[in-house]
Amino acid sequence: MSEVASGRAGAAPGGALSSVGAPPRPKLSPFRVRRLPRERIWPAWLIVLFQVGLLVALVGGWEYAAATGALDAFFWSRPSAVAETMVVFFRDGDALTDAWYTARATLLGFILGTALGTAWGLSFWWSRNYAAIVQPYIICFESIPKLALAPLVILVFGIGLASKVALGMALTVIVSALTTYSGVKAVDADHERLMYSLGASRWQVFSKLVVPACLPWGISVLRVNIGLALTGAVVGEFISSQHGLGRAILYAGQTYEIALVWCAVTVLSAMSVVMYLAVSWLERLLLKHVRH
Template identity: 70%
Template sequence: MNSPTSTLPANSLPMGSTAGNKSTPPKRIARRLPVQKLWPMWAIVATQAGVLVVFVALWEIAANTGFIDAFFWSKPSAIWSTMITFFSQGDAFTDIAYTFRSTILGFVLGTSVGALLGMSFWWSRNYALIMQPYIICLESIPKLALAPLIILVFGMGLSSKVAIATALTLIVSTLTAYSGVQAVDKDQEKLFYSLGASRWQVFTKLVAPSCVPWIISILRVNIGLALTGSIVGEFVSSQHGLGRTILYAGSTYEIALVWVAVIVLSALSIVMYIGVTWLEKFLRKGVVH
């Protein structure tokens, strides 16, 4: 019995093969990386606004129809009327300025002092080893739990809120700057010394510039921590501030006022975040140049 292949014509060859049993490799299909086309900015902004409008409309409808309890959740129309009253008759601008000042002061103090403290560890390994367990211990302690003690020491004024905001940002900046010190290129350091540079010159020309990108990377985190510290300080004891407004409105069940303070606080945090982002870009350009 003949095999099926024996009946094939002589000029009939399988696909992908040639005479002499030489096979040609199949052609490879060139694959392109998937490229996602970005929408124009106006489309993105319009979509974001549309999502917000839909959310607010559903919230209003749910509150009016009784699907959610308007007493606990309030509704956009009541929040809007309360916001108008808050800005026209209340202490809106005083509270915003109070929270803004304490946040910025705590941010600047915590970041600058922490960065200097972290870079100072470069001068002595013994000094760094002695201070390291204390820094780690302070980092592990929940600083917010110390807020009542800080209020008692610094009083009910602005200084206590600045102290809490500074405490939250100080240790983070210290550890970040110290990581930058440890990442300094030892070969470059030896090169500086071989060229006759002093320790101060090595610190100012090599160590400090090497730590700047590390410090810049922590700015966005620190502004959020500083704002948290200010709000917590206002929760504990304060005469002004958005945190005090939220605490007061919650204790009197003025839910609409709570939402107003939260919305204003969110807007303030976005403004400060944008400012820190601009500062970060400015500092990065200075480091590159």
């Protein structure tokens, strides 16, 4: 068998297999010797140089296009105008108040949604019947575009902070619940049996096995959730609000202050990046403690 398996050309004709009517060997193109394709990695400074260059080119091109009239500065504004407005936005305007308002709604929605969602997901461990009953509702709730409910949420929770928090929660709670539930389903049945054989109560199995086993699952969605909570807060502000970056963007757009739109978007993006980095850091820190 071994000479057939090695596929040497000489072994096929007249070999052991040909007598039992082996199919002919397919025609193969000649084997070409190549080098392993490999891109040469540039030094970090060169990468940064290109990154900065790209930014300058984009902003510069925008400014140039607006100056020559290729781009209608009324609709698109221009970087120099945005920079001037930014100074005014921070010095005389509501930049900090708005940013804080949006950040507060985001963080509250994120914390409450994640905590409730994780607890909800964990609760499915307690009863498979309960999990089976609730399952279709969760899937329905997941597939609803939650932002479509925003006008209703504003009606119920008012135009204050609560409605923005509620929207952030609606978006995050399901993600956390479903992911944690996946964790619950992944808990090793042998581990559970071992705990019971050591005389554990259900609560002990829950607290010593299920919770620690599911924590990495819950933590893994933190980064997704912070983005969702921010989306919820901004959309809530779009619909009806007295403060917040979302409201600032909407207001500026309606009054054709395009430079202000860009300012608020920039502040919002900066805030989003900061929160994302903070949550990533938190995630790494938490995972280091629960996973080894």
